[in-house]
Amino acid sequence: MADENVSGAHDGGAAAGEDPVLGERIRGLRKRRGMTLAQLAESCDLSTGYISQIERNLAYPSIPALVGIARSLGVTVQWFFGGAAPVPQAEQGYVIRYGNRLRIQYDGGIVDELLTPKMSLQVEMIHTRLPPGSESAESYSHAGDAVGIVMAGELEIWVGERHFHLREGDSFSYSAGEPHRYRNPGSRDAVVLWAISPPSF
Numbered sequence: 750m751a752d753e754n755v756s757g758a759h760d761g762g763a764a765a766g767e768d769p770v771l772g773e774r775i776r777g778l779r780k781r782r783g784m785t786l787a788q789l790a791e792s793c794d795l796s797t798g799y800i801s802q803i804e805r806n807l808a809y810p811s812i813p814a815l816v817g818i819a820r821s822l823g824v825t826v827q828w829f830f831g832g833a834a835p836v837p838q839a840e841q842g843y844v845i846r847y848g849n850r851l852r853i854q855y856d857g858g859i860v861d862e863l864l865t866p867k868m869s870l871q872v873e874m875i876h877t878r879l880p881p882g883s884e885s886a887e888s889y890s891h892a893g894d895a896v897g898i899v900m901a902g903e904l905e906i907w908v909g910e911r912h913f914h915l916r917e918g919d920s921f922s923y924s925a926g927e928p929h930r931y932r933n934p935g936s937r938d939a940v941v942l943w944a945i946s947p948p949s950f
Contacts (some may be wrong), residue, residue, distance in 0.1 A: 765788060770831030771803070771806070771810075771829055771831060771853060771854075772803055772804045772805055772806040773804075773806075773930075774828070774829050774831065775800075775803060775804050775818060777842070778822050778824065778828075779804075779822060781842040782796050782820075782822055782823070784822075784829070786800055786801055786804075786919035789818065789821055789822070792821035793814070793817035793820065793821040795814055795817065795818070795819065795896040799905050800818070808856070809854055809855050809856040809857075810855060810856060811856045811885070811886040811887075812859065812885040812886065812889065813885065813886055813887050813888070813930075814856075814886075815829065815853070815855065816889045816890075816891060816950070820891075825891070825948065825949055825950060826870060826950050827863065827873060827948055827950065828879060829853060830851035830852060830853055830861075830863045831851060831852065832851070832881075836849065836866075839865070840866075842866055843866055844866055845863075845864060845865075845866045846850075850862040850863060850864065850876070851863040855885075856886070857880070857882075857883040857884065857886075858879075858880040858883050859875050859878070859879050859880070859885070860877070860878045860879065860884050861875050861876070862875065862876040862877075862878075864876055864942075865898055865948075868948070870948065871946055871947050871948070872944055872946040872947070872948065873941070873944070873945050873946075873948040873950065874942065874943065874944050874945075875943045875950070876940070876941075876942055876946075877939075877940070877941045877942075877943065877944070878938055878939070878940055879902075879904070879915065879931075879932070879933040879938065879939040879940075880933065880938055881933055881935055881936050881937060881938065881942070882932070882933060882934075883891075883932065883933050884930065884931065884932030884933070885930045885931050885932070886930065887930065888907065888928035888929055888930040889928065889929070889930070890925060890926050890927060890928050890929065891926070891949045891950055892925065892926060892947070892949040893924075893925045893926075893945050893946055893947050893949040893950070894922065894923070894924055894925060894945070894946055894947070895922065895923055895924075895925045895929075895943060895944070895945050895946070895950075896920065896921070896922040896943070896944050897918060897920065897921055897922075897941050897942060897943040898911050898918070898919070898920040898921075898941070898942050899917055899918065899919050899920070899939065899940070899941055900917065900940040900941065900942055901914045901917055901938065901939060901940040902916075902917065902933060902935045902937050902939030902940060903915065903916050903917075903933060903934055903935035903939055904916075904919075904931055904932075904933060904934075904939050904941055905931060905932050905933075905934050906921065906929065906930070906931040907919065907929060907930050907931070908923045908927050908928075908929045909927045909928060909929075910928075914934070925945060925949065925950070
């Protein structure tokens with residue numbers, strides 16, 4: 750992760766659409782980097798209009814799109830998580846209350862919530878909820894190793910050329926450097942807990 754101060758991830762607001770923090774954080778960081786919309790779009794192979802819509806909270810990004818935006822801006826996706834309530838001084842870096850998880854909503858209704866209270870740890874945990882039929886879209890990759898467990902519902906995951914259909918209670922691991930993608934093929938929400946080390950998402 751770049752040397753940006755990440756404490757702002759606890760600032761007020763909510764994720765794109767219901768939560769304006771994501772678009773504001775992308776726009777603010779882009780401007781601090783001295784990049785135009787066109788330069789950022791070219792760097793992460795997205796359209797200028799699409800990034801503009803994300804910055805103005807008119808569209809949710811796909812997971813690969815946000816990974817590309819983060820990489821182009823020199824941070825990880827973790828930098829863009831936002832939450833609404835202040836954290837009590839005594840709990841900062843140690844505890845995240847259920848109602849105060851930092852979150853990002855993506856295109857298709859997928860929601861990630863950050864479970865690790867300190868961003869300097871060597872591992873990050875993420876709680877993901879995927880509505881029926883939702884998917885991460887095209888494959889993407891990042892550094893580190895990923896492990897996960899399906900807590901509810903079903904999950905299809907592709908890692909390189911491998912394809913797995915997982916159900917509640919099944920766990921998995923892979924090198925996040927391999928292109929990967931996933932979807933919920935079931936008729937109810939899928940809930941997945943992920944751990945990524947070192948934090949690279």
